[in-house]
Amino acid sequence: MAKTVWNVDAVHSEVGFTVKHMMISKAKGTFDKFDAVIEADVEDLTDSKVEVTIDAASINTRNKDRDDHLRSADFFDVENHPNITFVATDISKESASQYKVTGDLTVKGTTKPVTVDVEYVGQSKDPMSGNIVAGFNGETKINRKEFGLTWNAAVETGGVLVGDEVKIHFEIEAHKAE
Numbered sequence: 001m002a003k004t005v006w007n008v009d010a011v012h013s014e015v016g017f018t019v020k021h022m023m024i025s026k027a028k029g030t031f032d033k034f035d036a037v038i039e040a041d042v043e044d045l046t047d048s049k050v051e052v053t054i055d056a057a058s059i060n061t062r063n064k065d066r067d068d069h070l071r072s073a074d075f076f077d078v079e080n081h082p083n084i085t086f087v088a089t090d091i092s093k094e095s096a097s098q099y100k101v102t103g104d105l106t107v108k109g110t111t112k113p114v115t116v117d118v119e120y121v122g123q124s125k126d127p128m129s130g131n132i133v134a135g136f137n138g139e140t141k142i143n144r145k146e147f148g149l150t151w152n153a154a155v156e157t158g159g160v161l162v163g164d165e166v167k168i169h170f171e172i173e174a175h176k177a178e
Helices: 064-071
Strands: 004-008 014-021 025-031 034-041 044-055 083-093 098-107 110-125 132-143 162-176
Touching: 025 064, 034 162, 044 098, 083 110
Parallel strands: none
Antiparallel strands: 004 034, 004 162, 014 025, 014 162, 034 044, 044 083, 083 098, 098 110, 110 132, 132 162
């Protein structure tokens, strides 16, 4: 099959994260605005073009004060670095539906290679539009400090307010371009 352009359906997609909070629980959030350029043969993703752009200011942890702090220079510095980007550089097939997607992740002006575990969930025909729809999900872990996200505070019982490891996950519904 030839490569096809796929458009992200943001209503049925999510990019989220989880990080340790106060050493005892987890803080979770999403980015509400994101898009991707996907050119792929969904039967074999190894030769795909994948470029993701996330609006860093769209961070949503369901807490306005925390979200405002995350937008500040202490964290994402959205005024100077409005986007988080990922550009795939290599895709290897691990099984019929599992892939390792390596690419350049840029956060707050720092670019590092990251490998994402991706699952191709399958495709279906949308009964409303008749369009072909494909599903993908995936996850990875990063150390936030490697991307200049170093702010932290000590907690009274020992340890820190924000953990270093950030788990990133996504679920994407993509529609075949007409």
